[in-house]
Amino acid sequence: MTTYREAVRAALREALQKDERVFLMGEDVGRYGGSYACSLGLLQEFGPERVRDTPLSENAFVGIGIGAAMAGMRPVVEIMTVNFSLLALDQILNNAATLRHMSGGQVGVPLVIRMATGAGRQVAAQHSHSLENYYAHIPGLKVLAAATLEDARGMLWTALQDPDPVIIFEHATLYGVEGELAAGAGAVPIDRAAVRRAGKDVTLIAYGGTLGKALAAAGTLAERGVDAEVVDLRTLRPLDDATIVDSVRKTRRAIVVDEGWKTGSLAGEVCARIVEKAFYDLDAPIARVCSDEVPIPYPRHLEDAALPQPEKIVDAALAMVGSHG
Amino acid sequence: MTSTEPSPDFLPLDRAQALALLGGMIRVRRFEEKCQELYGAGKIRGFLHLYIGEEAIAAGVMPLLDGSDAVVSTYREHGHALLRGVPAGAIMAEMYGRATGCSRGRGGSMHLFDLPRRFYGGNAIVGGGLPLALGLALADLMQGRKRVTACFLGDGAVAEGVFHESMNLAALWKLPVLLLCENNQYAMGTALDRHQSQQNLALKAQSYKMEVERVDGMDVLAVQAAVRRAAEYVRAGGGPWFVELLTYRFRAHSAYDPELYRSKEEVARWKKRDPIALFESLATERGLLGPEDVAALERASDEEIASAISFAEESPLEPVEDLAKDVYAPGTP
Numbered sequence: 001m002t003t004y005r006e007a008v009r010a011a012l013r014e015a016l017q018k019d020e021r022v023f024l025m026g027e028d029v030g031r032y033g034g035s036y037a038c039s040l041g042l043l044q045e046f047g048p049e050r051v052r053d054t055p056l057s058e059n060a061f062v063g064i065g066i067g068a069a070m071a072g073m074r075p076v077v078e079i080m081t082v083n084f085s086l087l088a089l090d091q092i093l094n095n096a097a098t099l100r101h102m103s104g105g106q107v108g109v110p111l112v113i114r115m116a117t118g119a120g121r122q123v124a125a126q127h128s129h130s131l132e133n134y135y136a137h138i139p140g141l142k143v144l145a146a147a148t149l150e151d152a153r154g155m156l157w158t159a160l161q162d163p164d165p166v167i168i169f170e171h172a173t174l175y176g177v178e179g180e181l182a183a184g185a186g187a188v189p190i191d192r193a194a195v196r197r198a199g200k201d202v203t204l205i206a207y208g209g210t211l212g213k214a215l216a217a218a219g220t221l222a223e224r225g226v227d228a229e230v231v232d233l234r235t236l237r238p239l240d241d242a243t244i245v246d247s248v249r250k251t252r253r254a255i256v257v258d259e260g261w262k263t264g265s266l267a268g269e270v271c272a273r274i275v276e277k278a279f280y281d282l283d284a285p286i287a288r289v290c291s292d293e294v295p296i297p298y299p300r301h302l303e304d305a306a307l308p309q310p311e312k313i314v315d316a317a318l319a320m321v322g323s324h325g
Numbered sequence: 326m327t328s329t330e331p332s333p334d335f336l337p338l339d340r341a342q343a344l345a346l347l348g349g350m351i352r353v354r355r356f357e358e359k360c361q362e363l364y365g366a367g368k369i370r371g372f373l374h375l376y377i378g379e380e381a382i383a384a385g386v387m388p389l390l391d392g393s394d395a396v397v398s399t400y401r402e403h404g405h406a407l408l409r410g411v412p413a414g415a416i417m418a419e420m421y422g423r424a425t426g427c428s429r430g431r432g433g434s435m436h437l438f439d440l441p442r443r444f445y446g447g448n449a450i451v452g453g454g455l456p457l458a459l460g461l462a463l464a465d466l467m468q469g470r471k472r473v474t475a476c477f478l479g480d481g482a483v484a485e486g487v488f489h490e491s492m493n494l495a496a497l498w499k500l501p502v503l504l505l506c507e508n509n510q511y512a513m514g515t516a517l518d519r520h521q522s523q524q525n526l527a528l529k530a531q532s533y534k535m536e537v538e539r540v541d542g543m544d545v546l547a548v549q550a551a552v553r554r555a556a557e558y559v560r561a562g563g564g565p566w567f568v569e570l571l572t573y574r575f576r577a578h579s580a581y582d583p584e585l586y587r588s589k590e591e592v593a594r595w596k597k598r599d600p601i602a603l604f605e606s607l608a609t610e611r612g613l614l615g616p617e618d619v620a621a622l623e624r625a626s627d628e629e630i631a632s633a634i635s636f637a638e639e640s641p642l643e644p645v646e647d648l649a650k651d652v653y654a655p656g657t658p
Contacts, residue, residue: 023467049467054494055490055493055494055497057490057491057493057494059456059486059487059490060455060456060459060487060490060491060493060494061456061490061494062456063453063455063456063457063459063460063487063491064456064457064459064460064463064494065460066456066457066460067456067457067458067459067460067461067462067463067464068460068461068463068464068467069460070445070457070460070461070464071395071460071461071464071465072464072468073463073464073467073468075460090450090453090487091453091456094450094453095448095450095453095457099446100651100652100653100654101431101651101652102428102431102432102436102438102446103428103431103432103436103438103440103446104426104427104428104429104430104431104432104438104651105429105650105651106428106438106439106440107438107440107445107446108654139652140652140653142653162654162657163653163654163657164653164654164657
């Protein structure tokens with residue numbers, strides 16, 4: 001058995017071994033071993049030049065990553081969590097995403113940024129944001145969400161081969177998840193969604209931290225006679241419209257599960273694309289299961305209530321199938 | 326912290342150097358004056374930030390950099406680009422928004438890029454270029470190259486959080502970065518004493534344990550003397566060096582600025598220290614240059630600029646079909 005954390009670590013280690021231009025940079029990635037222990041042992045193996053602890057200066061060290069990438073390095077910058085990434089949003093949006101186009105194609109930024117995201121660990125509002133949609137909004141970036149061990153292991157290397165900035169989101173509740181990872185697991189494509197469970201009655205579209213919840217809901221739905229298909233978006237920008245639309249055309253019903261707030265959400269974007277491309281294939285209005293529009297609270301019962309849960313997905317699916325069966 | 330070197334009045338200078346320094350400043354001055362005119366004529370649009378008054382800095386700094394060094398600049402960067410060697414035609418075409426511009430017309434006045442000359446852009450977010458410069462310098466450090474990254478910033482940037490993050494990291498990691506703070510006394514329209522509790526900006530940088538110097542940015546020889554020391558130190562691997570260059574912009578902040586925040590007397594006072602006039606009289610007094618030399622430099626600049634304008638006027642616009650080109654690298658979605 002392997003944990004998600006170990007899969008991330010194996011990916012980082014492989015990148016450092018295979019490409020001498022790669023280096024890690026971020027808060028506590030070195031001596032501490034990473035705030036989620038993803039880089040544990042890498043400082044000892046690769047040294048302080050290539051595993052660089054930074055001060056708490058998100059805007060500067062992300063910008064340094066951009067500059068180093070411009071000059072031929074392949075930095076992997078870890079921002080401890082998406083919550084702190086707002087302090088680096090200027091560099092990500094105004095430089096990383098913009099420079100190639102604004103310079104008339106001269107400047108490339110082959111940078112990878114990893115960050116933890118999401119709620120579910122009782123760490124209260126300031127540490128529980130799901131802001132993947134902020135980054136998925138920005139042309140010039142590629143945005144990934146690694147929901148499985150295979151993706152945690154394989155997305156990084158492919159992202160490092162990309163000539164443009166790539167952000168990889170890792171949901172903070174996933175690091176301890178255990179599973180089987182094939183011995184030869186390695187690079188995976190980063191340009192497509194994946195059907196994680198085939199079904200015929202309804203499509204559940206999820207990513208990152210909500211994939212497991214959608215799969216759990218699909219299990220419950222199967223017991224209730226509803227055969228759900230589960231699509232893992234994987235790539236949040238650019239969205240893989242074809243996989244989404246193919247699935248919805250087959251099941252004729254769609255529920256988007258997104259830990260972001262509903263207003264202005266990625267779920268809203270997915271809905272819009274389904275409506276634009278498959279409206280006449282739908283047998284029912286699309287539903288969304290998102291976080292309640294509140295700052296995520298500390299106590300367990302309130303946090304659970306605020307977040308998408310398998311039961312909410314099951315209810316939405318049953319209502320949809322029941323009323324439009 | 327202030328210079329212990331002899332006063333620039335006693336620095337050695339030969340005729341060729343004098344011609345180069347004065348010629349550089351005149352090129353920038355004339356170029357900027359023409360830009361303002363073209364802005365008034367509607368040929369250049371958007372924001373336009375002129376370097377008039379600050380020419381001694383670019384003219385002093387650029388000859389000290391090698392071709393393999395890098396330059397990161399601000400949105401007031403026409404003079405930096407021109408004296409770094411970006412062709413005047415490519416800069417002018419950029420401001421005209423033409424496909425032959427140095428950024429293919431995509432960036433305009435504030436975003437001049439020229440990678441063959443390692444000119445990494447005008448950055449229009451105040452302080453936004455600092456981390457980029459540090460990153461370029463880090464790449465040099467990690468790849469064992471003895472190069473300098475010169476990063477221009479203004480006094481306004483010193484109030485940004487990213488300035489402090491960057492000074493700390495530059496010193497902590499001993500990055501080979503030459504920090505050139507053009508203190509023109511105003512953050513847009515807010516005077517230094519209204520935006521800085523400590524107006525000695527070099528002192529702020531020094532508190533991060535880096536070498537610093539404060540210098541008269543209206544005196545091109547003083548600029549050269551200070552920046553030469555700094556660049557040699559950075560190139561030798563000593564770490565960052567921060568030079569505060571005291572200067573003044575003679576024109577408005579941008580084309581939209583009615584200049585309500587400063588007096589005509591103040592501007593007139595600074596104009597008495599016009600860097601071009603100062604250096605011209607020094608070189609004349611030393612018998613290095615005569616009025617005919619100045620006239621020849623002006624004529625050469627005017628010809629260069631006229632040709633740059635013709636180039637821009639005759640250049641094509643980028644086809645609209647190319648709008649989405651280079652959002653991502655070719656061949657990727």
